Amino acid sequence: VVPAAGRGDRLGLGVAKAFVPLAGEPLVLHAVRGVLASSCVDAVVVAAPPDDLDRAAALLSGLGDRISVVPGGATRTESVRRGLVHALGMRPAADVVLVHDAARAFAPPAVFAAVVAAVRGGAPAAVPVLPVVDTIKRVDAADRIMSTVDRSVLRSVQTPQGFRVDVLCRAHAAQPGPETTDDAGLVEALGEQVHTVPGDPMAFKITTTLDLAVAEVLLSREHAG
Ligand code: CTP
Ligand code: MG
DSSP: OEEOOOOOTTTTSSSOGGGOEETTEEHHHHHHHHHHHTTOOSOEEEEEOGGGHHHHHHHHGGGOTTEEEEEOOSSHHHHHHHHHHHHHHHOTTOOEEEEOOTTOTTOOHHHHHHHHHHHHTTOSEEEEEEEOOSOEEEEOTTOOEEEEEOGGGOEEEOSOEEEEHHHHHHHHHSOOOTTOOSHHHHHHHTTOOEEEEEOOGGGOOOOSHHHHHHHHHHHHHHHHO
């Protein structure tokens, strides 16, 4: 399930992030190609901006018939839920499901493989993580520093996140709070253990124009061989 229905407000380009061009092709196309390149999935459901569904479907039609496009929702969680419902309709016997941000278009195949291996190995859920590199401070409402957080016990979480299908379905059926920003958070709320696997800097999320510039450099290097 590829949530790709976000507005890309932090990019500030006035274009849904899925359609922002990277080396001349829309981000969502790069992202879905990356999912297919992992050789880990047999069907892909993209939750696309509802107003531009046909455009997204047309863009992805060249990648084969294992890909479908559904309208995303107002929040990432709602987009994933819609994609999950469709995915289960397509693959009722599936036992593992991955959720992967379209905005993490460069996530390497090895990360997909590690996440799937963890779930196949018995984890109800698994997420790629990286250490936090910045010093982290807790502040009050006036932005005054209250304390320094021990970053050795903190991790940045990426996607793809992997789940036993029954676990992710239960997690999405329980009404989440508005502050839940990833699917693993929903699973944690069930009291299930979420396992971690090593993430990769290449699985970074394109969020700001700096990330977009990095993405362009990565693609130009790829093309230069
Ligand atoms: N997403 C989604 N549906 C939403 C919101 C987000 O499918 N209603 C997806 C985005 O398309 C993205 C992923 O969730 O692939 C992570 O979200 P984020 O990086 O926040 O993307 P945007 O919401 O598009 O960006 P912004 O928050 O800056 O508007
Ligand atoms: Mg967002």
